[in-house]
Amino acid sequence: MRHHGIHHVTAIAGPARRNLAFYTQVLGLRLVKKTVNFDDPGTYHLYFGDGLGQPGTILTFFPWEHVAPGRAGVGTTQETAFRVPEAAIGYWAHRFLEKGVAHGAVEKRFGQTVLTFKDPDGTSLALVGIPNADDASAWAGGGIPAEYAIQGFEGVTLLVEDAAQTGAILTDVFGFRETGRDGSLIRYTSDAAMGGTVDVRSAKGFLPGRMGGGSVHHIAFRAEDDAAQAEMVKRLAENHGIKTTEQRDRNYFRSVYFREPGGILFEIATDIPGFAVDEDIDALGHELKLPAFLESRRSELEAKLPELA
Template sequence: MAIQPSGLHHVTAIGSDPQRNVDFYSRALGLRLVKTTVNFDNTSSYHLYYGDEAGRPGSLMTFFPWQGAPKGRLGTGQATATAFSVPEGSLGWWSDHLGNLGIDADPIQERDGEEVLTFRDPDGLILTLVAHPQGDPRTPWDDGLIPVERAVRGLHSVTLSVADESATSEHLVDDLGLRFVHRHGDRLRFAAGDGGPGALVDVLVTPTAPEGLVAAGTVHHIAWRVDDEATQIRWRAELMERGFSVTSILDRQYFRSIYFREPGGTLLEIATDEPGFTADEPLLELGRALRLPPWLEPDREQIAATLPRLNLPAENNPERLAEADATAATEAPA
């Protein structure tokens, strides 16, 4: 078997208000907006990428925030929860932080030997913070809004909801090379790579749940990591040999992608680690301006005119924050 992803690359969801989305994920969760672009398949919507300082694979949560998008429905055949990794012992701080922002969160619980804190974003998307007892060595985005010792390290896991576990479980193991870790009630855990935070997927068996409807407040797809395009080509060929309907390789400017559906209905992507988000702008300026791929540049004026204006927090760009501090110091009374 050639297909053995090392972990998650990103999770992409749908929102309904771009500015509200930026405010929540940058200020409430302390993630960095690493790329402001558009949905390459429908340029009427932004495509916003949040993650660590450089938007490394495994740290990324992305959104298509369609203004006024209708509400979706959580259910089977989709990813119904996205979990982020935070340091052990930090969930009490996060519970207070979210409460101070008026964000309702469930009581802290223990699940599968991990402490978890569950809440929802403004569109109702289910999010979980997980304090992994073995820790997470990844470096967080230190933006000044969230103390670095509490900050999100990256994705922890995703949950797929299914009516029947068998086909999805077999696919994860037999077709994607993941390994079964354990079962806890109606939840099965599978791991890719080393099985740490960012390499986990849970399958939640909910036979009486309705079929999910993808719209605002739901996950559009999840993406697995592949090192490079050459490996991706081999994986695509193997998936097709196994009977999956797989898209052609698509140029997403910051990575290359293929898409297919797992047997339970969730849309999956395999995305390359290369070339990354500094392909078209410097590290310090990530996310600050609207970036378009070369084939959309001729339509920049028309595209930009259809998009609402975004106000980014100064903390998103260290250079801008330093400039603001210097200006404030200069203008301060003696």
């Protein structure tokens, strides 16, 4: 179980065209899948990731044209961090200046070089420099030289009232382990190559967060298959008294959902069947893909969804 890390992170955005342009043209990520929100099919669900669409690299968005802005606070994801080669941080700082991307000064956390920034909706993001990082699956088709390209997730930072309760879920259910402390920040890591870091910050007495544009909606953790997922569900119930939803088929993975003790929505998503189940790897993200139960509404939905080009 130690190798399990983050499968994907799903956030809320404003206009879909602006969201697509930022993540593909500014950050150089690959549009891995263009589909709809299965629970609200009048809006897109856009998936961005590496060249192969691997778990641990996928940041997804529900873009609503006129969404109200969210508010950071307790019970929310404070930051989502990507991995880049250590030598790429200077390149990205220059690129953010050139592109007018709001960003902070380069800083150090747990000995790592970190460059924070925000997307057009105010989503809090960061690039973490990884020494000697080399990932052939990093997407080089987005205009970013391969030696500087984003490789996938480093991890996330959660803001909760009680870090210990959240940490118990991370360690017992998802196989993370505590590896460091820095003030109110506790670091948990797994052996996953991508998405293997979760920082938990205790913030007693802070205002609760509010979902909206720029907010992370949920964080999905990896399960190799249905059996691994079922074992995690069992641990949640028996060791923590937490029940999940029934399993839901999301076409590219199968999911269950629950609120961890700090109030953040967690998902357990299977690695299988993957994003190439309905498109060749070379053609990922090219066409609007719908689940079978929505195919009869394709013409209606295509007319309702905003143009992306």
